[in-house]
Amino acid sequence: MTTTPDRPAGVEALRDTPGVGVQLVGLTRRYGDVLALDGLDLDIAGGEFLALLGPSGCGKTTALRAIAGFERPDDGQVLVDGRDVTGTPPAKRDMGMVFQAYSLFPNLTVAENVGYGLQVRRRPAKERKARAAELLELVGLAANAGRYPHQLSGGQQQRVALARALAVAPKVLLLDEPLSALDAQVRVQLREEIRRIQLELGITTVFVTHDQAEALSVADRVGVLRAGRLEQVASPDELYERPATAFVAEFVGTMNRIPATRTEGGVELMGVRRPAVGDVPVSGDVVALVRPESLLVRADAAGAGRVVTRTFSGASTRLAVALPDGAEVVVDVASADSQQLTPGTAVTVTPAERPVLVGAV
Ligand code: ADP
Numbered sequence: 001m002t003t004t005p006d007r008p009a010g011v012e013a014l015r016d017t018p019g020v021g022v023q024l025v026g027l028t029r030r031y032g033d034v035l036a037l038d039g040l041d042l043d044i045a046g047g048e049f050l051a052l053l054g055p056s057g058c059g060k061t062t063a064l065r066a067i068a069g070f071e072r073p074d075d076g077q078v079l080v081d082g083r084d085v086t087g088t089p090p091a092k093r094d095m096g097m098v099f100q101a102y103s104l105f106p107n108l109t110v111a112e113n114v115g116y117g118l119q120v121r122r123r124p125a126k127e128r129k130a131r132a133a134e135l136l137e138l139v140g141l142a143a144n145a146g147r148y149p150h151q152l153s154g155g156q157q158q159r160v161a162l163a164r165a166l167a168v169a170p171k172v173l174l175l176d177e178p179l180s181a182l183d184a185q186v187r188v189q190l191r192e193e194i195r196r197i198q199l200e201l202g203i204t205t206v207f208v209t210h211d212q213a214e215a216l217s218v219a220d221r222v223g224v225l226r227a228g229r230l231e232q233v234a235s236p237d238e239l240y241e242r243p244a245t246a247f248v249a250e251f252v253g254t255m256n257r258i259p260a261t262r263t264e265g266g267v268e269l270m271g272v273r274r275p276a277v278g279d280v281p282v283s284g285d286v287v288a289l290v291r292p293e294s295l296l297v298r299a300d301a302a303g304a305g306r307v308v309t310r311t312f313s314g315a316s317t318r319l320a321v322a323l324p325d326g327a328e329v330v331v332d333v334a335s336a337d338s339q340q341l342t343p344g345t346a347v348t349v350t351p352a353e354r355p356v357l358v359g360a361v
């Protein structure tokens with residue numbers, strides 16, 4: 001992907017350029033019978049970090065490729081900075097892309113990889129070297145310029161891929177599951193690093209992932225994609241606290257499905273009544289959707305629940321509790337309060353006094 005020949009490259013150029021808005025309008029893409037994008041509408045603000053989150057096959061890569069220009073939609077438009085680029089080839093869109101992994105040129109050094117886009121643009125060797133050096137500095141790999149990709153760890157290789165994508169000072173940064181091939185710890189480090197760099201440069205970024213924790217932790221807003229359509233676009237907090245649909249509720253974070261019955265204005269679950277958030281399905285059986293931290297558990301010799309497993313994770317501890325009707329719920333408690341709650345302990349579980357989301361069974 002190219003910039004116009006006289007457009008400056010490098011970190012300064014990125015810092016000095018305000019992020020541009022990207023709009024997707026009714027994007028539709030069919031592959032035979034499969035509707036990969038089903039009229040996708042999305043408005044991404046300049047400088048925003050937007051995560052596209054969804055299960056495998058929901059259309060994330062197709063959406064990203066349509067933004068980049070590798071994919072021609074059957075219908076709809078892509079606008080960048082208000083300009084329709086739907087028919088513009090990828091090389092003229094000024095976008096940088098980072099893929100899942102293994103995308104570096106194995107026979108080029110790290111610096112040559114980073115300078116590759118500038119070489120394609122026939123920039124002089126001196127400039128390429130200078131740009132590569134400053135980009136490698138930005139991603140914390142200044143000392144590795146002369147190495148080859150196979151001499152780097154997976155996380156380092158993805159840093160190089162990021163530097164390479166940014167070297168041409170793109171208007172938009174597109175990342176397609178860039179961390180999914182990495183170890184858990186490296187994944188967390190690198191996502192924070194990507195966010196730091198994105199904020200520093202103010203570049204409009206679309207980050208595709210199937211990992212909800214990843215999306216919630218780095219993005220300004222998260223768009224939850226399901227079967228080629230957006231279920232909800234919202235800030236991480238809002239998505240977690242006020243999921244618009246049962247699909248979002250269960251895809252984002254851990255969610256208990258607890259059998260419930262309708263009451264006036266809400267539902268009854270686990271022997272207590274709670275108001276409903278939003279609508280209650282009008283027919284059929286319903287379930288209350290309750291987060292693990294919204295269930296209260298206490299040791300109670302007369303309690304009908306039994307702790308099945310206890311998983312310590314630092315400040316909080318997660319309990320699986322079997323209920324008398326055979327259902328199992330997951331409950332998070334402060335670790336300091338959980339010492340007595342060992343497997344086999346009889347307990348009472350109560351939903352916290354707050355409105356609950358209600359879904360169909
Ligand atoms: P995701 O990235 O969310 O996993 P994709 O965008 O890759 O999903 O794919 C969305 C849907 O389109 C899937 O059902 C996938 O099988 C289908 N698809 C994607 N690319 C092609 C293709 N080139 N040919 C046929 N089907 C495709």
Ligand code: MG
Nearest residue numbers: 060061062176
């Ligand atoms: Mg994909």
